[in-house]
Amino acid sequence: MLYYSVKRLLMLIPVLLGMTLIVFGIIHAIPGNPALTILGTKATPEAIHSLNKSLGLDNPWYVQYFSYLKDILSGNLGTSIQTNSPISSEIWPHLAATIELSFVAMIIAVFVGINAGIISAWKQNSFLDYTAMILALIGVSMPVFWLGLLEQWGFSIKLQWLPSIGRDDIRNSVNPITNLYLIDTLLQGRFDQFWMVIRHLILPAIALATIPTAIIARMTRSSMLEVLKSDYIRTAKAKGQRMIWIVYKYALKNAFIPILTVIGLQTGLLLGGAILTETIFGWPGVGLYIYNAIQYRDYPVIQSGILVIAFIFVMVNFIVDLLYGLFDPRIKYR
Amino acid sequence: MSQATQAKPEQYIVKDKSPMIMAINDFWKAFRKNKPAIAGSIIVAFFVLLAIFANFITPQGINDQNIGIRLQPPSAAHWFGTDDFGRDIFSRIIFGARLSLRVGFLAVIGSIIVGTFLGVIAGYFGKFLDVLISRAFDILLAFPSILLSIAIVAILGPSLNNALVAIAIVNVPVFGRLVRSRVLTVKEEEYVVAARSIGMGDMRIIFHHVLPNSFAPIIVQGTLNIATAILDAAGLGFLGMGAQAPLPEWGKMLSDSREYIQNAPWTVLFPGLAIVLVVVGFNLIGDGLRDALDPRMKN
């Protein structure tokens, strides 16, 4: 197990290096001089030249790449052009906001998706099954941003049940400790604020969870259908165990591997979908951070934002890989 | 056995059905029974017809502005209402079908061509090139696809065509991996070894023996990816990284009208419905094709 983990970890290195190379390449492929972008069009040639020099932009590309790599390894993600502050400190609150949102969305997706899939498989070809599968089909075909807009229209504008923007109320903002507001409010014993944070989370989390929910439901259904037909389920049934017990205990355990895979893959979709969801709901996460950076052509922020998200995605899949062994003893780690 | 065939040859000269035609027949039989897939085909055909005949169908020009009738609710004159410039939303959505279908088809065709090329090189020639290409695929797939498209559009500049290119690039590794694994399988088939043994060159083997036997999964994946390509293009349009005004691209229409959602929800409702419907159509066809062509791909 340890050997396998180390081996998998070592195999990550080329992927991570390749990622930095791509992100680095993207910024360098962008037309126009970064110094000019930073200084504005009125800059004097001398000023541009000296900034070029101080940024190391007069070096050949590989020298620049290695110094970029060195920066990243030492935790330096560059400086935002817009705010002129280091990105590594600026990005953390955004990252926390995205993690909180994605985490809640994933919980919704797993809970709703798995249960819908199980019930669909159990009551195969029933009205319930058809309804669930049609909803799942619409779910995978749904543009996240449109769903978000509809939610805002229905629940915020028309019904006025839930807030449509941000993580907290402007006049009652949360005092950040970890920047994970659900935890922060609990740590401070502010249960009123905890409730407020939850109310803010509901709409964006549902929007973000839609596609993963639909995919997990479809996947669960098909793997459950296979499992339910197997001999040991028939044996359990013959022994007179209650169906609901059989389904959840035996079958779920065996259907978990494919589901786990989907969860790993969906994290990428979730993190990608975050940029759209966060834009609509004014959720101050990495997605919105990148979106705003695009509007300002703040390339260092775009670069680092993309890198951070891709890094998280890779790590989640790494963990999912290791988790396989916990759910399927047949997988031997060599 | 050779004696048995000594009968008058003439009466046996029947042009036999090729396995291709038989496969198509079998496929059609399976596909026809799949009602959802038929529904999907009808939806997609409907949108394709709309796109082709957009000029004849649309009641108004897509860019006919009339501030006097801005943000009007659906009516007999304007089925889907009007937007903030007083343009007819129904007409714009029909023309938008053109843009979305074009992006979907071209992006996927582009990524199939490039992905097939790279996948064949990796799978057939192997060794160093395989390692290089497969690693590159791994790395590209490590990025969430919409983020990578955004980054590519950031390089190329925001426009619908650049969004198309970005989506195509992002999809290349999907097809590349698929083709590579098919090539690895087919390459070991004995008829490919036989083809080499008669002195056949690599190119001829690839085009006459390997690719024709790798076709089914590419078609399935391609159909499903048209759906995601349309979604991604709309997403990019929504973020201002795709189609630019005044193009009637559905995602762009949504982002333009979101500020009017309170008073004129129809401006947001209909473009979104159009996206959902066409994407549902492609997903249904894709699922149906998978069941009919390649039962092993079912999950």
Added chain:
Amino acid sequence: MSEPLLQVENLKKYYPIKSGGFGKVSETVRAVDGVSFSVQEGETLGIVGESGCGKSTTGRMIMRLIEPTEGKIVFNGKNLMDLSKGEMRKARKDIQMIFQDPFASLNPRHTVGHIIEEPMIVHKMGDRKQRQKRVEELLELVGLSAYHAGRYPHQFSGGQRQRIGIARALAVRPKVIIADEPVSALDVSVQSQVLNLLKDLQKQFNLTYIFIAHDLSVVRHISDRVGVMYLGKIVELSESENLYNHPNHPYTKALLSAVPVPDPEVKTQRIILQGDVPSPAHPPAGCTFHDRCPVAMDICSKERPHLKKLDDGRMVSCHLFH
């Protein structure tokens, strides 16, 4: 004896086994380990052995379908190993192959006519009309009919398919045909028909065959000389009748004792070999057969015997004859 048409010298194929994920070569599988033989024009050389002994690999290496690790393949005075990839492709016009599995070796999407025509297209022989005429001739030649050209492989029986494979091999008028277990996938009743066809064709076109099989009785029927392979090496090579009537190597004896004899009156003593064929990754030291040999001596586990010519022209690789 005249100059042989095809001569194979010290042919080897080693497969490295990588383990540990760091590209380290930990073991080598010696699939073929120094095989040498020569074939005269118009002759049939049989190669027999159990599955996994390297006989098919040897056959494929002669055409360089599998790239040999080492060795020389001299055909018509030219070393095929010196040829570039493109030149080798052209050289395959003279050496063709018939495959074991008549179901897998024909592309299911192509018509029989196209399958037979394809080698001629590849080697740019004749125009379309001439090629099609030749396809019809070839079909008749192998006992099928001209009108079969428009059909697809799945419409034929196994024996008929193997005839199609033979027609394909003959299309470019080769000098040598390597037949890799051409009848082992066929029903016994069909086997002899195909074997007889191969014999007839050999007479008609002065073909040279390398006939690979695991079944000694099949090889006996068609071969002039026979080589017996064990664990990547030839252990005995001699005239067919000689080999069958007076086998020398203990392994050959064991193999022959397993061949059923049609006469129930004849009592044969079955020699049962102990153990399994060792892994080619870990061949026993000395003679690779010593751990299963019923007559092994001390020297056998220490020194490796070499293929040696006996007085009567037979070649044996065994310490008993050294």
